[in-house]
Amino acid sequence: NAGVTQTPKFQVLKTGQSMTLQCAQDMNHEYMSWYRQDPGMGLRLIHYSVGAGITDQGEVPNGYNVSRSTTEDFPLRLLSAAPSQTSVYFCASSYGIAGGQETQYFGPGTRLLVL
Amino acid sequence: GQQLNQSPQSMFIQEGEDVSMNCTSSSIFNTWLWYKQDPGEGPVLLIALYKAGELTSNGRLTAQFGITRKDSFLNISASIPSDVGIYFCAGQLYYGNKLVFGAGTILRVKS
Numbered sequence: 001n002a003g004v005t006q007t008p009k010f011q012v013l014k015t016g017q018s019m020t021l022q023c024a025q026d027m028n029h030e031y032m033s034w035y036r037q038d039p040g041m042g043l044r045l046i047h048y049s050v051g052a053g054i055t056d057q058g059e060v061p062n063g064y065n066v067s068r069s070t071t072e073d074f075p076l077r078l079l080s081a082a083p084s085q086t087s088v089y090f091c092a093s094s095y096g097i098a099g100g101q102e103t104q105y106f107g108p109g110t111r112l113l114v115l
Numbered sequence: 116g117q118q119l120n121q122s123p124q125s126m127f128i129q130e131g132e133d134v135s136m137n138c139t140s141s142s143i144f145n146t147w148l149w150y151k152q153d154p155g156e157g158p159v160l161l162i163a164l165y166k167a168g169e170l171t172s173n174g175r176l177t178a179q180f181g182i183t184r185k186d187s188f189l190n191i192s193a194s195i196p197s198d199v200g201i202y203f204c205a206g207q208l209y210y211g212n213k214l215v216f217g218a219g220t221i222l223r224v225k226s
Contacts, residue, residue, distance in 0.1 A: 042217050042218040042219055043158070058213060108156055109155075109157055
């Protein structure tokens with residue numbers, strides 16, 4: 001198994017540009033989520049999905065869109081990038097709702113710089 | 116929203132020393148998790164705690180779920196260079212609720 005994969009690893013954007021961060025998992029996990037990591041802030045939940053066709057907002061959803069058309073993929077879209085979205089983005093997946101009895105597996109991250 | 120206070124923010128210790136870090140919350144959690152993040156990688160789960168007062172070990176790591184349900188502790192014994200990284204605590208109020216993460220403790224080890 002490849003686990004959770006994310007592309008790209010690094011990206012530089014100009015303010016106003018759009019892009020999609022890709023996330024895929026091959027573990028047949030139902031639960032997937034996107035976090036952003038900023039210095040001194042820990043990990044903050046952006047959006048999450050409990051299964052194909054179902055998504056919901058997390059703690060910091062503004063400026064981001066998600067969709068879940070398949071179990072494997074959970075892309076994160078920035079429609080109009082802003083400098084405040086400079087961060088490291090992590091995708092995670094788990095078989096069930098993470099935390100209860102389910103280990104959440106994280107991808108390697110995408111480092112995004114918005115100029 | 117809920118917040119976790121994790122301390123210390125960073126530690127620079129000598130190889131072989133023991134390490135202690137903790138997380139506190141103003142509200143209770145029913146699950147506490149501890150993750151480690153290696154440089155350039157995503158977090159990896161180290162220990163999960165599901166019961167107040169629970170003490171769980173994973174090799175040189177020991178974590179405890181506080182009796183008040185508002186805190187948790189992680190201890191690393193006899194640190195080695197590969198312990199370097201960022202350690203995060205996370206809390207969950209109930210099954211199905213979202214995880215709340217602490218800001219992390221940066222650990223550096225001098226060999």
